[in-house]
Amino acid sequence: MSRVSLKPLTKEQQIWRWKILINTYTAYIGYYLTRKIFTICKTTIAKDMGWELGDTAYIWASFLVAYALGQFLNSYLGRKWGPRIILLVGLGVSIVCNTLFGLMNSFPLFIAFMFINGLAQASGWPGCIGGISRWLRGSERGSVMGIWTTNHIVGNIIYKSLGGLLLGTWGWRWAFFGMSFITLFVWALVLIWQKDKPEDVGLEPIVDENEDYGKAIEASQSDHIPFSEYVKVALNPLIFIMGIAYFSVKFLRYALDSWLPSFLNINGLSPDMASYYSMIFDITGVVGTIFAGYILDRWFKGNWAGVCLFCGLGTIVGYLAVIYAGTNPYTVALCFGIVGFMLYGPDSLLTGAAAIAVAGKANGVAVTGIVNGIGSVGPVIQELVIGNIMKTSEPDIGIARSNILALTMSIVLTLSCAFLTWYLIKVHKKKDSN
Template sequence: MRDIPVGVQFLQTVTDKSCPNFSCNRQLWYRTSVLVLTYIAYTCYHLSRKPLSVAKAVLHPNCTNTSRHDCSSWIPFNGTDADAAEVFGELDSAFLFSYAIAMFASGFIAERFNLRYFLSLGMLLSGIFSYLFGLAKVYNIHNVMYFLLVQVAAGICQTTGWPGVIAVLGNWCGKSKRGLTFGIWNSHTSVGNILGSLIAASFVETDWSLSFIYPGLIIALGGFLMFLFLVVSPTDVGCYLPDEDRNNATSTHQRKFNRSLQNQVANRDSSSESDSEVDDTDIIIGEQDFLISAYTSSCDFEVQRRNTERVHLLRDYVAPQHEVAIGFFGACKIPGVIEFSLSLFFSKLVSYTFLYWLPLYLNHSTSMGATDSADFSILFDVGGIIGSILAGSISDYTNMSATTCTGMLILAIPMVIVINKMSSTVAQVFIDGDVSNFGIDKFGREHFSFTNCGPLSEWSIYSYYDSSIG
């Protein structure tokens, strides 16, 4: 069934009336819009995850090095530092465990549901639960179960992000190996963390509820934007599928011809010499049939490609060929999936420690206030942006993605140790983010749902994983 977003239809109507002669390269237009929209979507997801790590410094402030007269904790985060850390740990665990468990169901649903609705609804619900966390201050809520339930619900809703954006991107870009492009695209996690930190830090010392309410509103508006403009599949707007689909079709012709040729050779060997001339003729005819078939397929694709270059935004609907969704155990049998998932697991173990605890750690280990700690912590994500782009560039240049990934993971080990000794050194936080946020991005379109267990799309395993199965 054709699924054209309302916003795209509106743009087409406006351009038809105001600029009837307007035309564009639809394939480039839509592919670029998908890259931008999915980037915005996952930036919003991470933006809405960051406020709690910033607000921890106010929910349980460091009263030792502060001149504030109202240095008091928000119940139930009061008590000793150990008591507060335990409650914060419970909140983080509630979010992450619900996120990890729900990811299995989320991937299953994403492959069988309209992805535009899936992403839009997930972003809207994520915004609602971020908003509800902030309302605890407005309505003076101090029950720890309230915070735990909000975190569990938020974790479940946040699982819609990664499977959704990867599935849409896979529909448009397939398995193309553009390391630098996707290294830049992959910076959405760090950009989201930076924006989330800055927004939350702007209000955390005056009214910490706004540190949750505003990010919640932003991700909800982002979901509305996806609903209006995100085109899930090229076939919805009459564009051609990624190049590898055409290559797969050509490979099918090649395999059929090879089997036919083998059969003909076997028949010729078993027949008499008087039949050999006929067999040779059959082989020649078979070769001609294959060449004609391959040429026709190529020409049909070229005609379709040229038709998309300078036309209106919308064109006649082409019914898509539905693919069978792969199951969890089927995905585990794919070479490399288990190894890459384990690599992602340990990488996230480090990344999420910094995501949730770095601002509070800086606040309690230095003389920084809550706002300064949050602002300082963004250096980790600035390093993550550079690391992601650097990993993509190195992978493109060397064509050795797995080696790039391994090298950066090894470099992250001493950096994590050193940062504990040099928590006040700007350069150290920056470098640590550079090597530990670079990424392991599983981008196989048909495998995305079951091989990712968290939101930080770690990049450079992507192309090695892709080449190893493709």
């Protein structure tokens, strides 16, 4: 490993790295504020507009489709223009869209601008991952990102609490205005602080561009690449398998976000208690995210696929516990805590530390977008499949079938991670022999 990787950071490098970490952390919180505020306002919007509540599903579906497509678009644009540009453009467009939502009365306009918002929102995670990729060394990436990737959970808490307060006090229009106003300050912070690499502020590089800490794909590390180089990365089979693994993760995570409170309610908890107990999944997920980052550096020595395999096996154990726990809602909620602890590790790694490592730091934004794009199909499919299961089955039978489906997806996750682990071992053995 070169001297760049081993040289202690200067005070200026440390200060700027803290700026970047804080800036990207708050930036993704801003993305959440302008992404999900619609989900808590849609009932009130439908009532005020005289729509059926089910009609709002078309508005949100337009967002989900655009978000999935936008991952691929932004992964290329981020690799071509750099993370800072796509963060400024994406977050700026999202602020404008949310402000317009607060002024709208037209169903077609909601659908059209929600699609635009989805494309803009898709710049968030690739841009933030790309934004920190050249500020973190491989040996510390897991521990730091284990904490850093809690940003989406914090964003969830803020938009639900503050957005709910604005909704209840001044109505849904001001909920949109308020989230846009707050995010405008976040956008200004990105404008002032965000730099793609230390050299942009006259500092020495923090990372070694030739470092192969977890690297498995040979790709250009230039600041800007032609479309042909992007396609070379996008079509690599390893990236596709990472996408399948992340598809499984997002299928499971969004299924529990959407259905767990209802399942606990069916099993006997009141609606409010079901909501509270479903948070066990998220709370253990925070701990699991930090734990996965810690063991990535300390125990697995950067082998992100090995950590994901370990967590995948744990997810299977968690779902087996759920299935055999019976219908006691308290026991079931605790068993889902095991699932949350194990599932959030791969969730953070596959589009975090792994995305930065697998094709080199310069390609982190591209890999993140591609993997997240494949994974983003999962939430759409799970909603349709589980919704159909619950619609065509008795409640208890529907829950049982949904859990078996989730167990199957956790097996798909584990098999994908097993292949990734084998492949990385093979690549590193080949490098060692050379």
